[in-house]
Amino acid sequence: MKLSIVIVNYNVRYFLEQCLDSALRATEGMEAEILVVDNDSSDNSLDYLIPKFPGVKFIQNTVNAGFSKANNQAIALSQGEYILLLNPDTVVGENTFANVCRFMDENPRAGAVGVKMLDGYGEFLPESKRGFPSPWNSFCKMTGLSRLFPQSKKLGGYHVRYLSKDECHEVDVLAGAFMMLRRKTIEKSGLLDESFFMYGEDIDLSYRISRSGFANYYFPEPIIHYKGESTKKDIKYVKHFYEAMLIFFNKHYPHSNRLFKYLIRMAIVSTGFLSALRKLFKRAESERKPAARKMCIFNKEEFSYEQIIRKMDASGTKTLFGIYHPSCGITIAANEVLMNKTS
Numbered sequence: 154m155k156l157s158i159v160i161v162n163y164n165v166r167y168f169l170e171q172c173l174d175s176a177l178r179a180t181e182g183m184e185a186e187i188l189v190v191d192n193d194s195s196d197n198s199l200d201y202l203i204p205k206f207p208g209v210k211f212i213q214n215t216v217n218a219g220f221s222k223a224n225n226q227a228i229a230l231s232q233g234e235y236i237l238l239l240n241p242d243t244v245v246g247e248n249t250f251a252n253v254c255r256f257m258d259e260n261p262r263a264g265a266v267g268v269k270m271l272d273g274y275g276e277f278l279p280e281s282k283r284g285f286p287s288p289w290n291s292f293c294k295m296t297g298l299s300r301l302f303p304q305s306k307k308l309g310g311y312h313v314r315y316l317s318k319d320e321c322h323e324v325d326v327l328a329g330a331f332m333m334l335r336r337k338t339i340e341k342s343g344l345l346d347e348s349f350f351m352y353g354e355d356i357d358l359s360y361r362i363s364r365s366g367f368a369n370y371y372f373p374e375p376i377i378h379y380k381g382e383s384t385k386k387d388i389k390y391v392k393h394f395y396e397a398m399l400i401f402f403n404k405h406y407p408h409s410n411r412l413f414k415y416l417i418r419m420a421i422v423s424t425g426f427l428s429a430l431r432k433l434f435k436r437a438e439s440e441r442k443p444a445a446r447k448m449c450i451f452n453k454e455e456f457s458y459e460q461i462i463r464k465m466d467a468s469g470t471k472t473l474f475g476i477y478h479p480s481c482g483i484t485i486a487a488n489e490v491l492m493n494k495t496s
Contacts, residue, residue, distance in 0.1 A: 190223040263369075
C-alpha cells in the first residue's frame, strides 16, 4: 500500500467530515487507507461519521489518550509505505496526496515532508516551516525579536520567514497538522514521543528525523488548515503548549547554560500567563458580541451562486461572498470576502 492517512479526532466531527470528504477525493486512484482515532469525544463523532464513511477505519478510545499516543496507535495498524499525520481541521486538494507522494518518491533523502498551509482566509501559516527551538531561537521568539526582524537569519530563525513560502526548502521543523513520513524514517527515528500529550511532538519528531540521517522538506503544495479549530483554546491549552516547549528544551538541550535556560523558562512562563489572560479577555468579549462572520466550504462542482445562497440561507447567514481556490479544488464562502462570480 502506498499511503496511510492518520487522523486524530476530539470533538470536531463537522471539521472531520469535511476533512474526510476532501481526503477521499484525494485518494481516488491511489492505494491508500484512512485511519481515524477518536480520543473519547463527547459530541457523538463516531455515531455521526461511521455511517457516512464506511471505507474509513475508525478506532475508538475510552479515554483521551493524547495526540502522540493516538497517532502511534494508528501507525502501528497502518500498512502504507508513507504515513501522513493529518489534522481533522484541514482540507486538501484533489492532487495533494499524489503530488507529495511523488516528491517523496523522487527524493529518497526526504524523511518527512510538510506543505504550504493556509488559514480559512487564505493567509499563509508560518508554522508550515520552522527552525528548531534552540535556546537562541526560543529566546528571540519569546522576547519578540523574531517578530521585529522576521527576515533576519540571525534573529528570525524560529519561523524562517527569509525562506520563500512558494519554493521547496530543506527545513528543521514540520507541522504535525500535515506531516508525511517515510515508514523507514519512523523505523529509524522512532514513533512520536508520548510524553508530549499535545503540542511539541512534531518538533521533537522533526528533530529526531534530522538526527537519523534523513531530511525534513517544506513542499509548497497548498492546503487549508483551520488553525486551532481541533483544539479548544483555554488555559488548559496554554498549559499543555508551554509544558511541551519545556519538555523539548530539557530533552534536547540539557547542558545549556543555566542562566540562559532560566531566562528561557521565565520567558515561557510569562508568555504562557499573558496568553492565558488574552484568551480570557477574548472569550469575554466574544460572549458580549455576535459572531462577525460565518464560513462554509463547498466542493468545486457545487460552485454556483444560487446553490451557495441556498445553503447559506439555510444556515442563517444573510450576506455571502466567496472565493474559488483552484489550487485546492475547493470554494471558500464567507460573508466578508469579495466574490468574482466569473472566476
